[in-house]
Amino acid sequence: TQSTRPQRLLSAVQKNATRGDPCSVVRAIDDFCRHKEWAMNVGDEKGCILDSVVSEMNPAAVLELGTYCGYSTVRIARLLPPDAKFITLEFNPGFAAIARQVIAWAGLEEKVQLVEGASGDWIPKIKEQFGIKTFDLVFLDHWKDRYLPDTKLMEECGLLRKGSVLLADNVICPGTPDYLEYIRSSPKYESRYFKSHLEYTKVEDGLEKSIFLG
Ligand SMILES: Nc1ncnc2c1ncn2CCCCCNC(=O)c1cc(-c2ccc(F)cc2)cc(O)c1O
Numbered sequence: 671t672q673s674t675r676p677q678r679l680l681s682a683v684q685k686n687a688t689r690g691d692p693c694s695v696v697r698a699i700d701d702f703c704r705h706k707e708w709a710m711n712v713g714d715e716k717g718c719i720l721d722s723v724v725s726e727m728n729p730a731a732v733l734e735l736g737t738y739c740g741y742s743t744v745r746i747a748r749l750l751p752p753d754a755k756f757i758t759l760e761f762n763p764g765f766a767a768i769a770r771q772v773i774a775w776a777g778l779e780e781k782v783q784l785v786e787g788a789s790g791d792w793i794p795k796i797k798e799q800f801g802i803k804t805f806d807l808v809f810l811d812h813w814k815d816r817y818l819p820d821t822k823l824m825e826e827c828g829l830l831r832k833g834s835v836l837l838a839d840n841v842i843c844p845g846t847p848d849y850l851e852y853i854r855s856s857p858k859y860e861s862r863y864f865k866s867h868l869e870y871t872k873v874e875d876g877l878e879k880s881i882f883l884g
């Protein structure tokens with residue numbers, strides 16, 4: 671049977687990366703996506719911006735919306751302190767199955783809790799299910815028309831505290847116009863745009879970093 675792109679990406683990791691070495695997993699995926707098949711990972715250029723935000727925050731609790739193959743999951747988890755809580759939500763079971771194996775190849779399965787389901791269903795249950803009060807960092811990389819409703823939902827569920835950071839991928843391409851309009855005009859957030867490029871291309875894209883002011 672025909673393999674899927676995530677399956678071919680996983681094969682490239684298993685062939686070219688060293689077990690237990692997150693950086694070699696990141697490099698293997700970037701090489702595969704740049705030279706063999708494009709895939710919608712945050713990529714190396716925006717990934718460095720993600721790294722700097724994670725390192726600067728040293729977060730105790732992180733939420734990722736949209737795991738895909740686990741590329742950004744590995745980038746984030748490799749930088750977290752040992753007792754940090756990291757939840758990543760993936761809607762597509764096929765993607766989740768690949769991501770689990772990519773995360774395991776990197777040796778980071780102990781640091782990540784991959785939950786299968788839709789963000790809108792899970793966000794209201796996170797507090798009770800995972801014993802998390804608030805998130806220090808949320809990385810939004812799922813359906814672009816879910817960024818705004820899910821941000822409002824996280825506010826309503828009390829998952830954000832003064833200083834929580836939302837980092838949103840793809841605010842230019844594919845674009846999240848309603849989210850940008852809200853977050854940049856809301857007095858509850860202080861926002862900054864990090865100009866970059868769509869992963870593995872010359873097309874403009876960027877990350878929007880927004881600090882919740884409470
Ligand atoms: N837990 C959950 N809840 C709700 N939805 C959930 C979910 N978990 C997953 N999804 C469903 C998200 C599916 C993938 C989202 N990402 C994207 O759609 C995406 C697309 C591009 C792209 C750009 C230019 C092009 F020409 C083509 C594609 C680039 C990116 O960096 C992207 O992140």
Ligand SMILES: [Mg+2]
Pocket residue numbers: 710711712811839840
């Ligand atoms: Mg993305």
